[in-house]
Amino acid sequence: MTPMDPDLPTPDAGSPVSEADLHGYVDGQLPAWRYDEVERHLASHADDRARVETWRRHTEMLHRLLDPVLHEPLPPRLPLRRPAPPLWRGLAAGIAIAVLSAGAAWLARGAVDRAESAASPVATAGPAASAAAQGAPVGELAGFALRAAAAHALYSPEQRHPVEVGADEESHLVAWLSKRLGTPLKVPGLKGVGYELVGGRLLPGDTGPVAQFMYHDASNQRLTLYLTRQPSAPGQATQPAFRFGRDGRVNVFYWIDKDFGYALSGSADRQELTRVANEVYRQLGGS
């Protein structure tokens, strides 16, 4: 892009076109003014024109050969996040418990209407929840919520291939993911809370395949909803526990309900995620 380096052969204006110029032309790495000169040269040199065309074609073929790798599910062994120092883990576990009880308090208050939840999603739920809402430390993520955060960080910046199947094929998307997860899925419609479905993809998870649905709002802020099988332990409370955690800049609101784990991730703040999670929970038959 910026051939300013002393040992990069920067061409002089009007100088004969060299082979390096032809590569720079194909790779988009010439100074802007040089393109016209190279094109004039190519117009009268069929052999160089053929070379350039072949290089371009091979570059394009390399993409076709290799780009499928970009869309493969990632092997779970890859360390996508910075390993946590061991000391921090014990501390984080304590915080997670604190956040968990805040989540239980949030649940206890029952469903709130949307306007109220947007204004103060947690604060109405009692002292424990208020503490959590006022900047108490946030739980470090583990298990499926951490995977959800990693999957969000990976796919939400993607411009060209954010999803495998787009919202325009929603029924196909639902049928496909239902089949792979082995249970009929519903895709929550979130237009009512300001988010439109982008589409979804299938990912590998701890306990089998996982579905990720992506949504965006009018300013193209993306949220992802991650759905995984998460068999409840025998004797576990029948009511889901709602939790909030963070990994880097990704906030995650997550819960387990009827053998499924749900995680809503985004860079939106806790209040916004709570508002949307409320709607997801409502639609998926939680309340």
Add this chain to the structure above:
Amino acid sequence: MSLRGPTDDLAPWVPRLRRYARALAGNRDDADDLVQDTLERAWGRFSMWQRRGAIRSWMFGIMHNLYIDRLRSQRNSPEEDAGEELPEAVAAPADRLGLRDLERALQRLSTEQREVLLLVGVEEMSYREIASAIGVPIGTVMSRLSRARERLRAELDDRPAPAKMQRVK
């Protein structure tokens, strides 16, 4: 995007590192070993990186060094059997033959040429970024690129390719 916290700065690069590693190592398992080692080393040195900028050439540079180390340590290099497994999903069936040839030709390039060809053509890095990633002068990048492209051209296009004509329908 706003997802740039220290913990997720590397994640968006992983699919690209895997793509590059696949073409470098020629098969999925070796490639993912290479990606795993690269990430582990990158995390170990992450605080050093934060002072250096240019995360892309840094990450691909780590992978380059690890790959070269690996080749040195297994000089009975398995280059011959590389490449069988490269494309797991290939676009249209009509493409397949051409891409197989390309894949074979790619694996026959020297490591140095293959690296530069991929970093330029697939990763779309600037010549200067590549020079810094693999630690050679830009002139060397250019000459490797030139040799790699000419070799592909000789292998793929100087052969008669009647099949290509027939498939146009």
